[in-house]
Amino acid sequence: TMGLLAAFLISALLVRPVSLVKHSLKYFFTETPGAQSIPEFVAVAFVDEVQIGDSNSVREAKPKKDWIKFFEDHPQDLEWYRFQSNEIHQFLKATIETLRRRLNHTEGVHILQRMSGCEWDDETGEINGYDQYGYGGVDFLAFDSQTLTWIAPKPQAVITKMRWDSHKPGLESTKNFIAHQCPEFLKEYLQYGRSFLQTTVFPSVSLIQKTSSSPVSCHATGFYPDRAVMFWRKDGEEIHEGVDPGESLPNNDGTFQMSIDLNVSSVTPEDWQRYDCVFHLSGMNEDMITKLDKTVIRTNREKPADTVTFISAAVVVLTLTIVTGVAFVAYKKKKGEKSESPDDGSEQSERLNPQS
Known part of the structure; x- marks a missing residue:
């Protein structure tokens, strides 16, 4: 839902640079099997709240207009994005089916979401990463990078937490992404898009x-x-x-x-x-x-x-569905009310982060 200026009459508007100290890279993933009006899977990436690309269950990863040149020059980055979107799509799909069985959610459309990313303060160098899940409109699990464990305050999420906590390679992989790989991506994207991101x-x-x-x-x-x-x-x-x-x-x-x-x-x-x-x-x-x-x-x-x-109207429906659905995770960085995760969670936990 966020694009960049393409052909706009800048001369008719007042433009001034914005001095940003904190920068962010966010990945939003939404899985809604059974929904008729929106794609089953949607993935969206943002730099400083500006969308740089997206993908869904019927289309491969697609960069936004101002980012096409970047991904043409960095095809490995686009391939990474495509691979991760497909991997996470399959994982979320399997997870939501397990949750529905475990919680007896046999009817209706249910939403499983994930938000992962990092914030970087270019003055202090401080980096804060996060990885969170939500199910049915409430928090589900949140990763604690200090203890390398998943936070699950709700009883329904304890089984999932224990399975994911027991998979040490997956925990290390998640920590590596939010602490190292994500900031590296962010700085790379900022270097390319600084001229229009701060306008x-x-x-x-x-x-x-x-x-x-x-x-x-x-x-x-x-x-x-x-x-x-x-x-x-x-x-x-x-x-x-x-x-x-x-x-x-x-x-x-x-x-x-x-x-x-x-x-x-x-x-x-x-x-x-x-x-x-x-x-x-x-x-x-x-x-x-x-x-x-x-x-x-x-x-x-x-x-x-x-x-x-x-x-x-169709785009409005999709936009509001996605934005409304993921907003609850974006403003609860350290919480984790949740439901449940897949029975094969320990086997698939290495796929819980967009990095591989």
């Missing part, structure tokens, strides 16, 4: 209302990277009542769009001036503030000067 593109922000009785949508489009927040304020204080936040979605040119709705049905005309919409983008020194003003609101009877590009 901030400001959006255009508009107020949109379908009808006079509809909510007012504060819509920002054309921003980059995808590290932004939007909220409504009243008298300078952030409000939540009557506010419907939207999702950040990709545009076709590699930038992003986001919107947040405000229910104005109970807002009196004289109170409109008390409201404003705030857009904050990582790397911006100042927020972009848009006053709630009837004179600048666009309606569905008008054609905006700069037409917003919306992605197809």
